[in-house]
Amino acid sequence: MAAKHFLTLCDLSSAELKGVIDHAITLKAELREGQMNTQFKNKVLGMIFEKSSTRTRVSFEAGMTQLGGSAIFLSPRDTQLGRGEPVEDSARVLSRMVDMIMIRTFDHSTIERFAEYSQVPVINALTDSFHPCQLLADVQTYVEHRGQPQGKTVAWIGDGNNMCHSYINAAKQWDFQLNISCPQGFEPDEGLIKANKDRVNLCASPVDAARDADWIATDVWASMGQEEEQAERIRHFANYQVDHELMSHAHSDAIFMHCLPAHRGEEVSTALIEDAEKSVVWDEAENRLHAQKALMLFLAEAGE
Numbered sequence: 176m177a178a179k180h181f182l183t184l185c186d187l188s189s190a191e192l193k194g195v196i197d198h199a200i201t202l203k204a205e206l207r208e209g210q211m212n213t214q215f216k217n218k219v220l221g222m223i224f225e226k227s228s229t230r231t232r233v234s235f236e237a238g239m240t241q242l243g244g245s246a247i248f249l250s251p252r253d254t255q256l257g258r259g260e261p262v263e264d265s266a267r268v269l270s271r272m273v274d275m276i277m278i279r280t281f282d283h284s285t286i287e288r289f290a291e292y293s294q295v296p297v298i299n300a301l302t303d304s305f306h307p308c309q310l311l312a313d314v315q316t317y318v319e320h321r322g323q324p325q326g327k328t329v330a331w332i333g334d335g336n337n338m339c340h341s342y343i344n345a346a347k348q349w350d351f352q353l354n355i356s357c358p359q360g361f362e363p364d365e366g367l368i369k370a371n372k373d374r375v376n377l378c379a380s381p382v383d384a385a386r387d388a389d390w391i392a393t394d395v396w397a398s399m400g401q402e403e404e405q406a407e408r409i410r411h412f413a414n415y416q417v418d419h420e421l422m423s424h425a426h427s428d429a430i431f432m433h434c435l436p437a438h439r440g441e442e443v444s445t446a447l448i449e450d451a452e453k454s455v456v457w458d459e460a461e462n463r464l465h466a467q468k469a470l471m472l473f474l475a476e477a478g479e
């Protein structure tokens with residue numbers, strides 16, 4: 176049977192995604208009670224990181240250890256990938272040695288090429304285009320705090336980046352309305368918006384997007400690989416900070432999410448991110464661990 180990959184949220188059905196979230200919530204409760212699920216005994220996850228990471232690396236590595244397996248951190252600095260060994264060759268070699276592979280890279284086409292040649296499941300741990308693992312954690316967090324996102328209104332404020340693209344896919348998969356407000360020239364992919372036009376609205380201002388929202392999310396203004404644009408982006412995004420004033424246009428029980436790392440005073444105010452009533456960013460970060468454990472268990476079974 177061909178390996179089941181997770182390159183975007185669209186690789187799983189809506190029902191499968193819901194199953195992963197439910198399992199993540201169960202695994203979290205079991206871990207709290209000291210119950211260990213060691214289904215991955217002797218299994219190995221390869222982790223290829225071409226960009227920096229704190230949450231993704233630690234959550235995958237800790238998750239594999241908790242499931243009884245182990246993880247190998249691979250960076251281009253000390254593998255042949257960094258010296259130009261073709262992705263297709265690396266995929267064929269690594270997938271004969273490990274049971275699952277997680278990749279954080281630049282071009283989305285790199286992970287697609289890798290997956291095409293891999294015998295084992297490949298997980299997108301962030302590309303320039305998508306960050307689906309983060310959305311599993313975000314949805315889990317919403318479910319835990321407020322219930323199912325179906326029929327709710329989510330506002331995305333800021334850059335039309337990899338996170339925004341995954342929010343668009345999430346709107347389709349979990350059937351919520353997504354209001355997006357980005358500065359001109361920083362909108363998400365046009366094709367993705369068109370394909371989801373029944374669920375996605377491009378709004379004229381952050382206030383328009385935030386109005387009557389149940390959940391507001393943002394991300395850094397300059398993503399990894401865009402460091403040189405940081406100063407210019409600060410000028411374009413100056414009116415796109417999520418703060419208490421913007422949240423006041425949303426429903427009174429709306430919650431705030433950010434995938435982290437955050438730049439306080441830029442895309443989010445210090446007061447909002449630290450407001451434990453509205454900001455759920457620490458639960459959101461923790462849920463990377465639980466959601467990815469559930470994802471890995473799902474992919475392992477789907478490929479059996």
Ligand code: CP
Nearest residue numbers: 228229230231434435
């Ligand atoms: N949110 C997220 O993916 O964080 P890291 O870059 O620290 O992995």
Ligand code: NVA
Nearest residue numbers: 336394398399434435
């Ligand atoms: N958009 C950000 C997300 C970091 C987790 C980036 O790509 O750098």
